[in-house]
Amino acid sequence: MNWTAIAAIYRFEMARFFRTLAQSFLSPVLSTSLYFVVFGTAIGSRIQEVEGVSYGAFIVPGLIMLSVVMLSISNASFGIYFPKFLGTIYELLSAPVTFIEIVIGYVGAAATKALFVGVVILFTASFFVEIRVEHPLAMAAFLILTCLSFSLLGFIVGIWASNFEQISLIPQLVVTPLIFLGGTFYSITMLPPLWQTITLFNPVVYLISGFRWSFYGLADVPIVFSLLAILAFTGLCLAVIWWIFKTGWRIRS
Amino acid sequence: MTTILSIKDLYKTYAGGFEALKGVSLDIKEGEILALLGPNGAGKTTLISTICGITTPSSGTVTVGGHDIVGDFRAARRMIGLVPQEIALEPFEKVWNTVRFSRGLFGHGPDNARIEEILRKLSLFEKRKSSIKELSGGMKRRVLIAKALAHEPRILFLDEPTAGVDVELRKDMWEIVAELKQAGVTIILTTHYIEEAEAIADRVGVIDKGKLLLVQEKKTMMAQMGKKQIEVMLTEPVAAIPASLAAHNLTLNGTGDTLIYTYDIHAERTGITTLLNDVAQAGLVLRDVQTRQSSLEEIFVNLVSGEPA
Structure with missing residues (x-):
């Protein structure tokens, strides 16, 4: 394994993040604050508690997931699409690195950035509501696994995309609706029975449920299912990436 | 002189069916400057891209310093530096950082003294803290060369190094190439500026429609065919x-x-x-x-x- 090359890619990608550190920091703080003002205050005044947890505190795990998932995808997709767009990918392809090393470098950096923002949101949220974390290890594991798996998805999107519009296509058309309908702002037990069943086909439900369980011990679906879902999603993304690199799809002619 | 790069019966057919290389065979000796001449679409860039690993060959073999470019790609690629035809650089990155990145990518640890030496040689040291977007076109080309040299390659590919550059910069490039040759680097350049090949190459290869028509010592070619x-x-x-x-x-x-x-x-x-x-x-x-x-x-x-x- 060429760890020096992995470190070089990782450092190069992180430098992009640090160049706009204030932006990287302020943007999630502002958007989280807005969510609390709009959802926490406006809707929260009508929904006092969900299963014994104040509404403001209840939406924190969902809010973190929302940002972390979107950022993981955009970080990783831009990370690999940019070299394609600028033509600098020639250097990656002609370097003595395997595709696994390229993935570790790019996905690792994208996941780190998303993780940083996730922590910032958690910290910001603690100023608005009282947060308790019942299962800190599970919380960390879910957060890290989410960052990694959606960064893998973002990497696939970046390889697939042939223009900037396509990069935002998957996050906007697929991922955002799944997250909003996945129980970010509500418990699926609040839905009519038919919709509860339909919602179970949304993979994000398992993610948010598991993450929320790590905070408050509340889960819409059994925790094991949540863990299996995130592992299965990670496995699927890895399999697609393995196929991309084996065939050189959209990278190597 | 020993052979440092050996190409045997190399074919490349793209997915659309276009045959870019049709059985190219060529041995390149250590320390020489070989100019590959050919019109647009002749296969020059495909040949370089295939040797460097950007394009996969359809058949044939290439060895670099005895290392197969597929089976032993790490060792083979470590010996190669590539300066691409297009100026492909991250615009917001600093000169120093982008050269350090290239060095790391090829498995070399950070060596500030070595990076400084390369930047000084290419008159880039004063610009080391500048963003790429602040540089002139000529300076950007120098950055591409610095990146290619960052891991101390023994073979340097220059794909149309002076395409679209002014006369003064072209002469500078030729001087850089001459200095690299002095340092023992083998140089393969593609060009369609004949005067470039005439001025700096030891041997000239003429490629057209994916076939190598001729490879000869420049002087011999001119004497025999002129x-x-x-x-x-x-x-x-x-x-x-x-x-x-x-x-x-x-x-x-x-x-x-x-x-x-x-x-x-x-x-x-x-x-x-x-x-x-x-x-x-x-x-x-x-x-x-x-x-x-x-x-x-x-x-x-x-x-x-x-x-x-």
Whole structure:
């Protein structure tokens, strides 16, 4: 394994993040604050508690997931699409690195950035509501696994995309609706029975449920299912990436 | 000199069915400068891309320093530096950081002294803290070379290094190439500037339609394939070539004051003495005589068009 090359890619990608550190920091703080003002205050005044947890505190795990998932995808997709767009990918392809090393470098950096923002949101949220974390290890594991798996998805999107519009296509058309309908702002037990069943086909439900369980011990679906879902999603993304690199799809002619 | 790069029967057919390389075989010796000449679409960039790992070969083998580019790609690629045709750089990155990135990517740890040496050699050290977007086109090309040299390669590929650059920068590039050769780096450059190959290459390869038509020492190629001409300049212009000189197959220039005689330098008799005698016999008075050898460009055009030089 060429760890020096992995470190070089990782450092190069992180430098992009640090160049706009204030932006990287302020943007999630502002958007989280807005969510609390709009959802926490406006809707929260009508929904006092969900299963014994104040509404403001209840939406924190969902809010973190929302940002972390979107950022993981955009970080990783831009990370690999940019070299394609600028033509600098020639250097990656002609370097003595395997595709696994390229993935570790790019996905690792994208996941780190998303993780940083996730922590910032958690910290910001603690100023608005009282947060308790019942299962800190599970919380960390879910957060890290989410960052990694959606960064893998973002990497696939970046390889697939042939223009900037396509990069935002998957996050906007697929991922955002799944997250909003996945129980970010509500418990699926609040839905009519038919919709509860339909919602179970949304993979994000398992993610948010598991993450929320790590905070408050509340889960819409059994925790094991949540863990299996995130592992299965990670496995699927890895399999697609393995196929991309084996065939050189959209990278190597 | 030992062979550092060996290409055997290399074929590349793209997914659409286009055959970019049709059985290219070539050995390149350590420390030489080889210029690959060819028109647009001849296969020059595909050949380089295949050797460097950007494009996968359809069949054939390439070894770099004895390492197969597929089976032992890490060792092979560590020996190669590539300067691409297009200026492909991250615009917001600093010069120093982008060169350090390239070094790391090829598995070398950070070595500030080495990076400084490279940047100084390429007159980039003063710009080390500048963003790429602040640099001129010429400076960006130098950054590409610095990146390619960051991991101390033994072979450097320069794909159209002076395409679209001004004369001064082109001369600078040639000096850089000469210095690298002095340092023992093997250089393979593609160009369609014939004067570039003529000025700096040791050997010249002509590639067209995916086939290597010829690879020869530059001097040998010019000597073997070049025609020589004598231009006989007259004190007074003539309306037509005198009939007594018809046997020499002369041509007359536009102003009628120069007779042009083409001959083969390897022929047993060049016919120059007879020509000059006949010119004097015809009553023409010479103002000057000069000889001219076919340029590489003429040789190249003739090779590609299939006509003798």
